[in-house]
Amino acid sequence: MAFQGLGRDGGDGGNRAILAAVTTYYWDSTPLSDPEMATARDMLVRHSSGPEFTEAFFKLLRSGKRVPVSIALARYQYSEAESRWGPDNPAESVSAEVLERARWLLSHPPMKARECGTVHDEADHASALMAMMNLADVQDADLIADVIERSPEPEVLAAASMAAHRPFEFAAVPEPRLVEAIGRRAADDSLSPSTRAEVLQALRYADCARGSEIALSLAESDDVTLQVAAAQVLAAAHLATHREVVERLRESWPEGTIGVGNVDLFLFEDDHEVG
Numbered sequence: 439m440a441f442q443g444l445g446r447d448g449g450d451g452g453n454r455a456i457l458a459a460v461t462t463y464y465w466d467s468t469p470l471s472d473p474e475m476a477t478a479r480d481m482l483v484r485h486s487s488g489p490e491f492t493e494a495f496f497k498l499l500r501s502g503k504r505v506p507v508s509i510a511l512a513r514y515q516y517s518e519a520e521s522r523w524g525p526d527n528p529a530e531s532v533s534a535e536v537l538e539r540a541r542w543l544l545s546h547p548p549m550k551a552r553e554c555g556t557v558h559d560e561a562d563h564a565s566a567l568m569a570m571m572n573l574a575d576v577q578d579a580d581l582i583a584d585v586i587e588r589s590p591e592p593e594v595l596a597a598a599s600m601a602a603h604r605p606f607e608f609a610a611v612p613e614p615r616l617v618e619a620i621g622r623r624a625a626d627d628s629l630s631p632s633t634r635a636e637v638l639q640a641l642r643y644a645d646c647a648r649g650s651e652i653a654l655s656l657a658e659s660d661d662v663t664l665q666v667a668a669a670q671v672l673a674a675a676h677l678a679t680h681r682e683v684v685e686r687l688r689e690s691w692p693e694g695t696i697g698v699g700n701v702d703l704f705l706f707e708d709d710h711e712v713g
Contacts, residue, residue, distance in 0.1 A: 464561040465509040468554060475506045482513045486520065487528045495529055499539055504546065505554045507539050508562040511569035518572060537573040540566040544581045548589070560594045567597035572604075579605040579613035586619040592633040595623065599640040606643035617644055621652040624664075631659075635667035642674035650676040657683060665690075666697040673704035681708070 466483055470476040474497065481494035498510035514536050517527040529536065544567070548560035558564070563585060570578065582605065585598040599620065606612050623629065624638035638656060641649040649671065657668035669687045672680045688701055 464556045464558065464565065465505075465512055468505065468509070468556055470505065472503075472506075475501060475503070478506070479509050482509070486517065487525065491528055496532075499532070499535065504543060504549065504562055507543060508554075508565040511536060511540055511543070512565040515565070515568040515571065533573055536569055537575075540569045540573070541578065541581060544585065548594075558591065558593065560589060560591045563589070564591070564594045564597045567594065567601045570601045570604075571597070574601050574604040576605050576609045576613070579609070579616045583613070583616040583619040586616070586623055586637065590628075592630065592636070595629075595633055596636040599637045602640040603643040606640070612644040612646045612649065614648065617641065617646060617648050617652070620644075621648070624652065624656060624667075631661040631663045635663045638664070638667040639670055641671045645675045650680060654680070654683065657687060662691060662695060663697075666695060666701065669701050670697065670704075673701050677704060677708050681705075 465479065468479075470479060478494035478497040481490050482498070485491040485494070495510055495513065498506040498513075501507060514527070514529050517529055521527045521530075543562050543565070546562075548563040549556075551557065551559050551561070554561065567582070567585065570582075574582065578601070582598050582602050586595060586602075589595055589598070602616060602620070605616060620637055620640050624634045626634065629637075634656075638653070641653060653668040653671035653676070656664050657672065659665055659668070665687050669684050673684045677684065684701060684705065688698070688705070691698060
């Protein structure tokens with residue numbers, strides 16, 4: 439199953455909203471001066487598979503221009519999200535090329551909305567990171583850290599954090615720079631608590647002492663959103679050593695707190711394994 443940026447119980451509504459926000463709406467009405475590219479983009483809006491889709495997708499992906507490439511990457515991730523409900527991603531066979539193009543986009547400074555006609559700044563980087571979410575490798579840790587260290591955009595930070603899971607999961611040792619970048623932004627008071635929580639949740643996949651230190655420090659926040667994110671990190675990667683903290687936090691939250699289901703699932707699974 440392709441990773442979709444959700445908790446293990448699939449119940450992370452915030453991440454699900456982020457996914458919807460960074461699929462095609464950035465680009466569907468973006469003006470394109472090249473008629474061939476505009477036609478290809480319109481074909482991707484109208485078709486989800488078939489030869490028309492494939493031809494249009496390749497034209498955009500291989501255009502060598504950042505906006506058309508970004509549109510192709512956004513459509514790739516939209517197809518990945520759709521694949522959760524049945525049909526395979528029709529562009530899956532060229533995922534290596536998609537990853538290469540995403541890395542290419544991230545090697546450039548992000549584009550302002552006024553440069554490309556999108557609804558948000560850095561839409562090109564957001565699209566690249568969302569396309570990388572199921573494709574990124576250990577070598578992408580620095581690219582992702584670059585974005586997390588630099589970007590002020592909540593959606594871009596959320597996309598980078600979701601893309602970080604694969605470099606963490608596939609590394610023998612989680613990349614320290616990426617861990618530290620996440621820790622700094624998760625502690626950054628200039629960001630909203632919800633954005634900080636999105637960033638922090640990437641450490642669910644980083645099994646390292648520094649990740650637990652960062653989560654423990656934010657577990658003492660006065661903000662429940664950050665507490666829940668910290669508890670998810672501790673429950674996912676450090677439950678054997680910090681279960682008491684997770685249980686204390688869990689008992690302190692009011693009924694209906696968002697994200698509790700993920701924490702409960704980790705606790706339940708751990709109990710079941712012990713039993």
